[in-house]
Amino acid sequence: MSAFFSTDTAAFLAGALGRTLWMTIIGCTLGLLLGAGLALLRRTQLRALAPLRLLALLHVEGFRRVPFLVILMFVLFFVQAVAPDLSLLGIATLAVTLTASAYLAEIVGAGLDAVPRPQVESAQVLGLSWWDRLVRVVLPQAWGVILPPAAAFMVMFVKDTALASQLGVVELAFSAKILVNKGVSPLLGYGAVLLLYAGISWPLGRAARLLEKRLGAHRHR
Amino acid sequence: MRPLLLLLWLLLAGPVLARDLASIRAAGVLRVGVNPNFPPMSSYGPGGRLQGFDVAVAGELARRLGLGLELVPTEAASRVPFLVSGRIDLSLGALTITPERRALIDFSVPLHSEAMGVITTDRLPVARWQQLNRADITLVNMRGNQSVAVLAEKLPRPQRLLVDGNADTIRAIAQGRADALVENVDFFIGFTRNYPDVRWRVLPDPIFTAWCGIGLPKGQEPLRAAVDAALIAMHRDGTVNRLWQAAYGAAMTVKVQPDQYRRVGASGPAGYRLDWRPVLAQLPYLAGGAAISLLIAVVAFAAGSVLGLAAALARLGGPGWAARTAGAYVAIITNTPALVQIFLLYYALPQAGIRLPGLVAVMLGLSLNAGGYLADILRAGIQSVRASELEAAAVLGLSRADTLRHVMLPHIIRTVYRPLANFFIVLVLGSSMAALFGVEELTGRAINISTANLRTIETFAVTGLLYIGLTLLASGLLALAGRRLLRVRA
Known part of the structure; x- marks a missing residue:
């Protein structure tokens, strides 16, 4: 026993913790931006955008129906062909971004759909541009509906990044495996890492629920 | 998915990405892939530096070629893509030379042997490897190693347990999950030191000797010639055997002979050509894996529902201690990764004398995990029944059973059906974790196929499509059942 x-x-665990947080925060933030883009794209009417709408549909449906483990493998090989210098951490972060974007696109879409149609239509009649309608009418109202489930999703994804260990990213789950292979008892190694995950996830989850209560109160329930 | 595949094909079939000798010389650095979890070949030593036989060989090769050295950690599955794309110039890590792999990558002359023998304990009363051919024996093996195929041929009768890491094989024997390991004894014997209480034995005479070379991208003849020349010189002056002795504390069981120094014929064209036939030929095998994936999801969903309902009721109306216990259970489960939960069940429970097979550990772990999430979903459903409706039912004089049946249940089902159906899909996808515990479900079988033929891109593309088909089918059936049987939209 070492x-x-x-x-x-x-120090080893702190580095691993940092990589877990990096994948979650960077990956989910990019995923939110991409997801928002996809959700908006899917709600356009322009005929010329029809092929892109189909791609967005395939992206959202596809990435939500393939295990994250398989997506990780796939991104690894895809990235090898286009950007062979991207680090393994970068590859895992990209996989998080792609996966998260599919789920977050649905969350953002639900928020956009929650804005009553007559409001959008009257804004259109008033001659507001697409951008002005989005920024001045839709987003201020959709924001409160989107943020709580989006935050909850990101907190949930902290745990899913554990699968990046299979790529060789030394994040929390992999660090436990390395310690156990060096002779640390499995209960101690995995138990410690379990506590670390709970230490990140639990307070963040509380914060997300608090956010939901705050924003929920604004939208007269 | 389709356009993505097309793009992939265009990207991979066309350009040659690997670096040739001239551009390596221009950069001045040789990039070598090593497996970071493979002591004493290569592993992280003190201060987080890679060390071992492969690391020493890579250093010596770079020195003789007049180049700097950059070590790149690679897993078994990433070796070929890394070579093809030029992320690494050479791949080390006991890469067995096989005709199937020669179709994808080139090899140097042999670097070392791989003499397959038997590691077992005094629990197994056999003296020679031929006596292992019995159905009541379980052999452990590392997924993707060449020995898997050789074993199926030479020792067909024993059951087999596939694990992912070198250390996991020896742990499986120490924990009693398996009886013996048929593998390169040199590579694996070091891990037995982690279990000093077990009485380890190595059976005499190797079953089979294979040869490992250095992997190179196809079509890089000048690079291959330079590496071969350096490697042959390292064999001649005894450097290879000296480095082996230093890393293993013993001589190589079967040494590389001078008649093996000659080089094999020219390699084919450079680049990577997609070939779907090897994977499509395995479709029935993959479909069988999909059935196991579905089984895992169904079991976890059923058991998780029972657990989740109990926890939800305890939190809503149970006595204080029950509510607190259920609350703690849900908090622990929903705040930690399912993967680490199963790691604990699989690797830590044996410390307490409880040994679960991989499939059972995964089903139990996913059931416990599902219970936590389903408790939250069901609790929200039960809470969706408003007090005013219950009061109205009471005023109307409905019995308790009627209130439950006609007032509460329709409400609850309408609220929870869709989240439940979505969670079932999550479980189908989550069942892929079983692959990491030696269960041969869809992902596990995909890894099996791709590590043997190295056609990872094709294999995982097909696997991804199978998952999409599987979940679409499940979603469709659940939506249909919801509409027809429960009159809810899902």
Whole structure:
């Protein structure tokens, strides 16, 4: 049994924790932007955009129906062909972005649809441009509906990044495996990492629920 | 998916991405892929630096070629894409030379042997490897290793357990999940030191000897010639055997002989050509895996529903201790990854003397996990029944059973049906984690296929489509059942 309680182990776990957070925060933020773009694209009417709408539909439906593990493998090989210098962490972050964008597109879409149609139609009659309708009429109202489930989704994704261990990214789950392979007891190694995950996820989850209550109160329930 | 595949094909079939010798020399750095979890070949040592036989060989090769060295950690599945794309120039890591792999990548002359022998314990009373051919014996193997195929031929009768890491094989024997490992004894014996209480044995005489070379991208003849020349010189002056001795603390069981120094014929054209036939030939095997994936999801959903309902009722109307226990259960489950939960069940429970097979550990882990999430969904459903409706039912004089049946249940079902159906899809996708515990479901079988033939791109494209088909089918059936049987839209 090698020593578990040491500064070496602490530094190792801290680095892994950093990579878990990096994948979640960067990946989900990019995913939210991409997802918002997809949701908006799917709600356009322009005929010329029809092929793009189909692509958006395939993206959203496809990425929500393939396991994250398989998406990780797929992104790995795809990236090898286009950007061979991207790090494994970058590849995993891209996989998070693509997966999250599919789910977040649905969340954003539900928020957009929650804005009463007559409002959009009257804005159109008043001659507001597409952009003005979006920024001045739709988003201010949709925001409160989108943010709570989007935040909850991101908190949930902290845990899904554990699968990036299979790519060779030394994040929390993989760091536990490495420690256990070095002779640390499985209960201690995996138990410690379980606590670390709970330590991130639980407060963030509380914050997300608080956000939901705050914003929910604004939208007279 | 379709346009994506087309794009992939265009990208991969066309350009040659690997670096040739001239551009490597211009950059001044040789990029070598090593497996970071493969002591004593290569692993992270003190200070997080890679060390081992492969690392020393890579350093020596780079020195003799007059180049700097950059080590790139690679997993078994990423070796070929990394080579083809030029992320690495050479791939180390006990890459067995096989005709199937020669179709995809080139090899140097042999670097070392791979003498397959048997590692077992005093629990198994056999003296020679031939005696292992019995159905009551379980052999553990590392997924994707060449030994898997050889075993199926030489020792067809024993059951087999596939695991993902080198250390996992020895742990499986130490924990009693398997009886013996048929593998390169040199590579694996080091892990037995993690289990000093077990009485380890190595059976005499190797079953089979294979040869491992350095992997190179196709069509890089000058690079291959330079690497071969350096490697042959390293064999001649004893450097390879010296580095082996230093890393393993023992001589190579079967040494590379001078008559193996000659080089094999010229390689084919450069680049990667997609070939779907090897994967499509395995479609029935993959479909069988999909059935196991579905089974795992169904079991986890059923058991999770029971657990979730109990937890939801305990939190809503149970006595204080029950509500608190259920609350803690839901908090723990929903705040930690399912993967780590199953790791604990699979690897830590044996410390307490409870040993679960991979499939059982995954089903149990996913059931516990599903219970936590379903508790939240069901609780929200039960809470969706308004007090005013219950009061109205009471005023109308409905019995408790009638209130439940005609007032509460329709409400609850309408609220929870869609989230439940969505969660079932989540479970189908989540069942892919079983692959990491040696279960041969859809993802596990895809990994099996791709590590043997190295056609990872084709294999995972087909697997992705199978998952899409599987979940579309499940969603469709659930929506139909909801409309027809429960009159809810899902």
